[in-house]
Amino acid sequence: MKLIQERATARRGRLRVAYSAIGAVLLVFAVMIVVKLGSGAGGGAKAPSALPTGAAAAEIIQGVTTVPAATLDAVGKGGAQVLPSPITGQAALTDGGKPLILYVGAEYCPFCAAQRWPVVVALSRFGTFTNLGLTTSAADDTYPNTPTLSFHGSSYTSQYIAFQGVETTTNVRKNGQYQPLDKLTDAQAQILQKYNAPPYVPQESAGSIPFMDFANKAVLAGATYSPELLASHTHAEVVAAIKDPNSQLGRAINGNANALTALICRMTGAQPADVCSSTAVKAFQGEFTNVGQ
Template sequence: MRKATAAIAAVLVVFAVMIVTKLGGAGGPETKPTPAFPTGEAAAAIVAQLTSVPPAVLDQVGVGSAEILPKAVTGQPVLTEGGKPLVLYVGAEYCPFCAAQRWPVVVALSRFGTFSGLTITASASDDVYPDTPTVSFHGSTYTSDVLTFQGVETSGRTRKGGSYTPLDQLTPQQAQLVQKFNAPPYVDAKSAGSIPFVDYANQAITSGATFSPELLAGMTAEQVTKALSDPGSEIAKAVNGNANAITAVLCKVTGGKPANVCTSQAVTAFQGKV
């Protein structure tokens, strides 16, 4: 019994180290000071444009270039908070794949509610796809009549003492959801524990980005948001297309509310696909 207990303890320690490594990005030298990002009125203008992509543009984009769609979860009750379906996002500011995925997540959720406190930032300068422009959920809030949202950014974008600076800590419930659904059989073993991880009320999940951060290389957040209003741009096809897929999933968990969103061409384009 003592040997068995010791073996189990060893496995748990290894698993904990894996989680910390995946979410914390430990190792490597300290990075340069954080560059200046838009703040104040300039940041507010970018966020306003991001959170109000015209419905006509979303309808025109339809499926766009979305190929990696949220994966359905079966046999699970709808995850709720305060009586409303809960969407959980777990990522980190240094992560370029998280930086890319926040764009469609924000566009989609903005059709169901309102964000406040989003900040303009970019992924780490010393990672792959350096300085991918994005927003951060750290310190933000979300209000909606039909959904709840928890955005967790576990680490910042700069290193200090060999590790990325810690930000938000997972609650016990959030850690349990990550441990259960960001692992086989819900995701491939090779991508288990990857970020960004998004849990759509335990009815669908995504692990990793649904399009490449390379698409946003060399751009500013202002340039990205401007491109979202051009349905012919590759960025609009990727971001808005994936946002439409997320919207279709959210319409399923909200029971088709709000009706004007859930009956739109942007959503019906994914009928039978999600």
């Protein structure tokens, strides 16, 4: 499967953070042109443009955190093909008495860039984000400059679940290394070490980022769809696609968001009722029946 092969290739680079630079920037008549020097997946991406700020940034955040229920219902399963893997026999992972979802990624990572979109769409159905940022994946990684969000500096509030989003590095190298960003707590590091490995995730995905732990009820290592779908898109274009239930990108993002929503509903005892009884969630009826509540 193409996506699994991509994950395996990406994992080796993610663990060593040793990709060589594949691009150089030339200024010609005041126009920035990115010249790709090496081969790699995701070619044909646009040169990075300035990130949206001010009202434009706020509009993007508003768009991704308030996807209409009717749009999500219309998508149903959409492009969801890779689902989190249920695990059993583990002590519940909680924070403040609520089921805890842990996300570990990095801003340079294109697979993380892809996965943040459905994660934010899904979690926004259960609570509220504050200070979400906009960024792109690294210019010198596969699928360069993939538009995305960032959990660095953000917070999340919900009466149903708790969320911890960790971005371990930036998307900029210094002396060959991506610069540190968020530091894992000891507890987060222990979760990552234990559950981002067999038997909890497949051998070919072990060690991949993004990594997600859903209250020790299910785990996910890697992205659920290919960053290639985001190639050459701006942040605004991604949000426009999310609002369109007929677009390929919108179906991929919203379909995977619906899958995550259905899983989270198993963790919350089917609360809130309007979300967990929706057509979007019912599309995954039977997929997570062995996930304990």
